[in-house]
Amino acid sequence: MRLTKSRLALIKQLAADIDSAAQRIGRPVRVMEVCGTHAHAVGRFGLRQLLPESVELISGPGCPVCVTTAGQIALGIELACRGVTVATFGDMLPVPAGDSSLAAARASGAPIQVVYSPQQALELAEQTGREVAFLAVGFETTAPAVAAVVAQAAERRVRSFSVLPLHKLIPPALRALVADAEVAVDGFLCPGHVSVIIGSNAYRPLAEELGMPCVVTGFEPEDILLGVKMVLGQVAERRAEVENAYPRAVRPEGNPTARALMERTFSTVSAEWRGLGTIPDSGLALRREFQWLDAASRYELEARELPEPPGCRCGDVLRGVLRPAQCPLFATACTPARPVGPCMVSSEGACAAAYKYERSPMPGGSGGIGRVQRGGEPSHDQ
Amino acid sequence: MTSDVITLAHGGGGKLMAELLAEHVTGPLAVAEPGEDAALAGDDVLFTTDSFVVKPLFFPGGDIGELAIYGTVNDLAMRGGRPVAVTVGFIVEEGLPLETLGRVVSSMAGAAARCGVRIVGGDFKVVEAGRGDGLYVNTAGIARPLASPDRLPAVGRAKPGDAVLINGPVGEHGVAVLAARERLGFAAQVVSDCAPLHELAAALLEGLGPALHCLHDPTRGGLAAALNEVAQASGVQITVDEAALPFNEAVLAACELLGFDPLQVANEGKMVAVVDGEAAEAALEIMRANPHGADSAVIGEVRMSETPQVCLTTQLGTKRIVDMPSGELLPRIC
Numbered sequence: 001m002r003l004t005k006s007r008l009a010l011i012k013q014l015a016a017d018i019d020s021a022a023q024r025i026g027r028p029v030r031v032m033e034v035c036g037t038h039a040h041a042v043g044r045f046g047l048r049q050l051l052p053e054s055v056e057l058i059s060g061p062g063c064p065v066c067v068t069t070a071g072q073i074a075l076g077i078e079l080a081c082r083g084v085t086v087a088t089f090g091d092m093l094p095v096p097a098g099d100s101s102l103a104a105a106r107a108s109g110a111p112i113q114v115v116y117s118p119q120q121a122l123e124l125a126e127q128t129g130r131e132v133a134f135l136a137v138g139f140e141t142t143a144p145a146v147a148a149v150v151a152q153a154a155e156r157r158v159r160s161f162s163v164l165p166l167h168k169l170i171p172p173a174l175r176a177l178v179a180d181a182e183v184a185v186d187g188f189l190c191p192g193h194v195s196v197i198i199g200s201n202a203y204r205p206l207a208e209e210l211g212m213p214c215v216v217t218g219f220e221p222e223d224i225l226l227g228v229k230m231v232l233g234q235v236a237e238r239r240a241e242v243e244n245a246y247p248r249a250v251r252p253e254g255n256p257t258a259r260a261l262m263e264r265t266f267s268t269v270s271a272e273w274r275g276l277g278t279i280p281d282s283g284l285a286l287r288r289e290f291q292w293l294d295a296a297s298r299y300e301l302e303a304r305e306l307p308e309p310p311g312c313r314c315g316d317v318l319r320g321v322l323r324p325a326q327c328p329l330f331a332t333a334c335t336p337a338r339p340v341g342p343c344m345v346s347s348e349g350a351c352a353a354a355y356k357y358e359r360s361p362m363p364g365g366s367g368g369i370g371r372v373q374r375g376g377e378p379s380h381d382q
Numbered sequence: 383m384t385s386d387v388i389t390l391a392h393g394g395g396g397k398l399m400a401e402l403l404a405e406h407v408t409g410p411l412a413v414a415e416p417g418e419d420a421a422l423a424g425d426d427v428l429f430t431t432d433s434f435v436v437k438p439l440f441f442p443g444g445d446i447g448e449l450a451i452y453g454t455v456n457d458l459a460m461r462g463g464r465p466v467a468v469t470v471g472f473i474v475e476e477g478l479p480l481e482t483l484g485r486v487v488s489s490m491a492g493a494a495a496r497c498g499v500r501i502v503g504g505d506f507k508v509v510e511a512g513r514g515d516g517l518y519v520n521t522a523g524i525a526r527p528l529a530s531p532d533r534l535p536a537v538g539r540a541k542p543g544d545a546v547l548i549n550g551p552v553g554e555h556g557v558a559v560l561a562a563r564e565r566l567g568f569a570a571q572v573v574s575d576c577a578p579l580h581e582l583a584a585a586l587l588e589g590l591g592p593a594l595h596c597l598h599d600p601t602r603g604g605l606a607a608a609l610n611e612v613a614q615a616s617g618v619q620i621t622v623d624e625a626a627l628p629f630n631e632a633v634l635a636a637c638e639l640l641g642f643d644p645l646q647v648a649n650e651g652k653m654v655a656v657v658d659g660e661a662a663e664a665a666l667e668i669m670r671a672n673p674h675g676a677d678s679a680v681i682g683e684v685r686m687s688e689t690p691q692v693c694l695t696t697q698l699g700t701k702r703i704v705d706m707p708s709g710e711l712l713p714r715i716c
């Protein structure tokens with residue numbers, strides 16, 4: 001991607017606006033970027049270096065791989081060990097689950113296949129005749145595609161196909177975070193992709209009932225800076241509203257077709273999140289008429305709890321109470337090549353983004369990444 | 383994860399593979415120049431070997447036959463050699479149509495002719511159905527060094543003040559093969575960059591002489607791995623200017639969708655050249671004059687550093703690390 005001069009000028013203007021808003025506020029402001037794709041973009045573009053010291057961007061729970069519990073992954077491993085082909089998105093593979101992982105199970109011969117869409121998993125079942133279970137991990141972004149595949153499998157009575165529904169919903173998790181006294185956040189950058197489906201209205205209770213500024217935010221550098229600027233504007237004026245900084249993709253009502261499809265296919269249930277515990281109405285289960293496609297009931301899988309890896313603080317990172325670099329395992333015992341916890345695994349994980357783009361020592365100083373000099377042209381030599 | 387078996391992540395060309403090789407393979411075998419694309423066997427022979435397991439066998443822009451010849455030719459060229467002869471070894475899975483083998487072999491013959499190398503020998507093994515992906519190929523090759531040993535380009539020779547160049551946009555091969563294998567419609571127009579680089583390398587060596595310090599092809603692990611290998615071997619920092627990187631928009635779009643870092647995606651017709659800073663313009667001119675270097679660019683510079691690393695100045699003027707890939711490139715969920 002080549003940033004045009006006008007985009008670069010806009011980015012510079014937004015950074016200056018953020019600066020003056022921060023000065024107006026006159027105290028530290030903590031903005032949570034909810035989505036893992038945000039965390040990744042913030043690192044990739046070095047956006048923290050464009051923010052004043054008083055504005056802290058912290059990563060939230062919006063990494064689907066990260067919030068899947070070890071016990072839930074273990075169900076997938078168990079299925080594969082019983083000979084059912086487990087179709088999964090790639091970044092689930094290296095996540096440790098107890099003393100194993102999907103990647104380790106695959107290396108010892110368990111049938112685990114990386115797919116790029118739920119559709120491919122259904123095709124795999126239909127074309128090979130093998131029993132295939134799709135590990136349905138993800139947020140509202142992926143749920144409609146899974147719903148569509150469930151509908152097709154039901155219509156064609158594909159008995160060799162099943163789905164292990166591990167989907168999670170974002171608004172209930174944000175509500176849980178706001179209720180958590182330990183989590184001190186001044187506003188949310190709400191996830192752009194999820195919001196395309198659920199719409200910006202979905203965050204209104206958070207703003208109107210709980211007083212939390214919410215800004216739906218896209219993924220380009222200027223989108224993210226605009227989101228930060230709008231949160232700061234609300235904080236400065238003591239407002240708490242839902243604002244949309246990503247109107248080119250997100251409508252207030254979201255995507256009604258996708259929502260209707262989800263509604264027809266799933267009912268909401270309480271779900272267990274890594275780090276956040278059990279949150280009411282935050283998970284999706286298949287509705288009664290699709291129950292026969294549920295891998296957990298078809299193969300009589302028992303829900304299980306696995307202890308978190310010793311020393312792993314992913315839970316605290318996902319709640320935004322610990323920065324990745326503050327975890328004692330970060331970049332020592334836990335690296336992308338040998339991850340201890342899921343936040344270091346997924347490209348959406350906060351620890352992976354911090355390790356990949358921002359870990360110290362950075363050039364020009366030993367204390368981690370430096371800030372770009374304020375005012376005037378960005379300068380790299382601190 | 384259990385660490386007592388090999389996983390696919392060990393084959394990704396990243397950190398896991400480097401550690402595995404050092405501890406379990408090149409270390410115990412006492413390999414003299416484990417980080418080089420080709421090794422000196424005596425003063426007047428460069429030697430290398432490479433195996434090819436690409437799936438599918440035919441992809442937009444190339445096939446396993448061409449790849450097997452160019453891969454070995456390029457490894458020899460990166461050390462400043464004029465490739466002379468190669469051997470080819472086939473491991474064929476029972477059931478492979480003869481027509482397929484024929485197409486691969488004829489493609490190899492054409493590639494060898496274009497590179498001016500003779501295929502002087504080979505090997506042919508058949509394994510049971512289910513024990514291979516149709517066809518694996520190994521090639522080994524020798525080359526005549528085009529300079530004395532102390533003047534040949536090597537990954538450990540980058541010096542502070544050097545300029546870093548590349549001969550075109552990165553990530554095309556990896557995306558083209560993935561798109562063909564997984565039938566990813568959105569990336570179907572991406573064509574592999576699979577190409578022989580021996581003439582480009584020879585022209586640089588001839589034109590720059592001792593001002594040419596390193597040549598390295600960013601294959602598995604992509605540009606990120608290649609630059610990190612140079613930084614590690616030379617004990618320097620490499621700073622890349624994002625605005626100067628040549629990019630293929632279709633590759634960028636596909637990587638964006640899949641969650642891949644284009645700097646970590648494989649190439650088969652690209653090379654990184656590290657040259658004396660004074661010679662940067664001359665190098666650029668030589669590279670752009672070659673058919674495989676029309677989009678060449680100076681993308682960065684080498685600096686002194688206590689910590690060998692690669693960093694990138696983004697188009698926003700911010701800085702970030704360009705990390706060595708860790709293992710397998712895995713597509714993300716959303």
